[in-house]
Amino acid sequence: MSLTGPPFAVAGGGTMTYSADDRPAPGPPGAGSARAQRSPSAGPPSAGRPATGPPSTAPPPTGPPATGPPVDRLEVVREWPDLPPRAADALRVMLAGNARFRSGHARHPHGSPTRRRKVAAGQQPVAAFFGCIDSRVPDEVVLDQGLGDLLTVRTAAHVLDTAALGSLEFCVHQVGVPLIMVVGHERCGAVTAAIGVLEGGVQVPNAIRRLVEVLRPAVEATRAIDDVDLRVDAAVRWHTRLTVEQLLDRSPVLTHAMEEGEVGIVAARYDLGTGEITPA
Numbered sequence: 349m350s351l352t353g354p355p356f357a358v359a360g361g362g363t364m365t366y367s368a369d370d371r372p373a374p375g376p377p378g379a380g381s382a383r384a385q386r387s388p389s390a391g392p393p394s395a396g397r398p399a400t401g402p403p404s405t406a407p408p409p410t411g412p413p414a415t416g417p418p419v420d421r422l423e424v425v426r427e428w429p430d431l432p433p434r435a436a437d438a439l440r441v442m443l444a445g446n447a448r449f450r451s452g453h454a455r456h457p458h459g460s461p462t463r464r465r466k467v468a469a470g471q472q473p474v475a476a477f478f479g480c481i482d483s484r485v486p487d488e489v490v491l492d493q494g495l496g497d498l499l500t501v502r503t504a505a506h507v508l509d510t511a512a513l514g515s516l517e518f519c520v521h522q523v524g525v526p527l528i529m530v531v532g533h534e535r536c537g538a539v540t541a542a543i544g545v546l547e548g549g550v551q552v553p554n555a556i557r558r559l560v561e562v563l564r565p566a567v568e569a570t571r572a573i574d575d576v577d578l579r580v581d582a583a584v585r586w587h588t589r590l591t592v593e594q595l596l597d598r599s600p601v602l603t604h605a606m607e608e609g610e611v612g613i614v615a616a617r618y619d620l621g622t623g624e625i626t627p628a
């Protein structure tokens with residue numbers, strides 16, 4: 349295990365470092381969460397919120413995004429957060445599909461004409477996937493799902509905007525999915541580009557610049573990490589967790605659904621090399 353990055357705080361008081369070859373292993377859904385103690389105004393993003401957590405009434409931010417604390421306070425999450433029963437069941441289905449995919453035993457389910465005709469009459473998807481546009485992270489493939497199984501929202505580095513937020517609210521409020529997976533991924537090009545723009549003076553068109561600004565907190569929080577790969581990975585984790593927080597901060601609909609146990613939201617990370625999805 350090479351110790352090239354700064355220590356990451358671990359819930360329970362310990363600290364550890366991790367490298368690209370020594371990443372947290374996933375725990376079973378619903379097995380509890382190593383969640384940072386966090387105040388609304390300061391502290392690192394956590395990997396999720398308890399279903400019974402306090403309601404959020406914070407309005408959408410109108411200025412530049414707040415800068416988070418240094419990444420050395422970002423805990424390593426080894427387990428998925430506590431989830432309502434339906435969300436935990438959905439996560440099990442997703443992780444089972446991911447296990448099939450990465451082991452080379454994907455079933456490519458629900459692609460038959462019979463399935464097509466069935467879902468033509470109505471859908472009851474298992475989960476919503478909010479991930480990056482990256483061609484290497486297609487949700488139905490990496491989760492081994494098929495027609496009618498997933499609702500999908502993808503933007504560069506899963507940057508949250510009004511359309512994405514409304515789409516995810518639609519998933520929960522209108523369609524009734526019990527689980528939202530926010531999935532960042534290894535070596536995210538958009539996150540890498542954001543570092544180049546914000547620190548290297550790289551010029552990009554205005555619309556891309558707006559994406560970059562959303563990624564600024566993750567870029568700033570990971571500034572102390574010299575190793576490029578480790579830094580991008582830490583920034584992806586940071587941004588993925590922050591996205592979960594943003595979903596709840598900006599959406600009374602999602603917050604209410606979470607408080608009622610109707611939906612669970614998890615922050616996840618996809619490993620390009622192994623194909624594995626683990627807690628972010």
Ligand SMILES: [Zn+2]
Pocket residue numbers: 480481482504505533535536537538539
């Ligand atoms: Zn990406």
